[in-house]
Amino acid sequence: MKSFLYLALGIVLLSSCGHSETADQEAAFTLTVDEAVNAFLDDEAAANQKYNDLIIQVSGPVMELNKENGMITGVKLSNDDFNIVNCTFQNPMESGSLEAESVTIKGVCSGFNGDATSMLPGGTVELKRATIVK
């Protein structure tokens, strides 16, 4: 009876858990923004297999900050405006706290959002629960 209660409690705790902090975890791969995008442009299936669901660390120039309600919720890195790494922060940052022209970020890779048949040129490597490394 006691072990059943422990098991039930374990299941309840596990199912209500949030996500672990990306900042506390090591990146599986370290890439530049161009290397990340080109990996998916060259062979999307292979890149999905290699990077998806893993924490990847990406460095590159800041193209745009994503903002909501006065907070910075993410950042886009790119060298050319069309092939982009788009990151959503795990913890939004105060406006004005990210002013560097180039940053290194790590986050969980979700894959590549782009399609040659689309009206929108280029594509986006997406990272979620991202955090600034430097």
Add this chain to the structure above:
Amino acid sequence: MKKGIIIALLALGVAQVTTAQNRYFSRDGHVEFFSQTPIEDIEAKNEKMTAVVDFEDGKFEFAVLIKSFEFEKALMEEHFNENYMESNKFPKATFVGQIEDFVGIRNSNFPPGVEMAAHGKLTIHGVTQDVILPATVTPDGTNYKLKSSFKVQPSDYGIEIPNTVRDNIAKEITVTVSALVVPLKK
């Protein structure tokens, strides 16, 4: 002959620029879905939807990566991707369509409260259905705000819900899509 080729190339270039200038886009559109049952409410958000509207003819498309949806609970996000959406196999959800009478409404500068209908193909979980999505467009300076809210039945897209959690997930899920689209400069 040479002059003719140069003129043709210039004309083609002008045509491409014109096409790009008539398109408005976003790479950080917002999508959220909400499932409500007496047992639990489930919601998830995705802030990286791509959306494009061609203001010349009303063509409209959007795309999201399934793995970019974020849930509050880690286990729920894992189940969503692995058990229901099979996101390794079907990584994207897309809509490709056309907004009805777009040119007329555009020429009237998108009167407030006018709801448009986007006819097209919605693909989720590798299954494509013909749908009509309601949509509103609101001018915002030189940009435009797009919004659409619609219902999706998982069973229409081959998404199987196991009996053990059938009562936890709504038969119809409300999806809300919004984006601030800006001119596409190519």
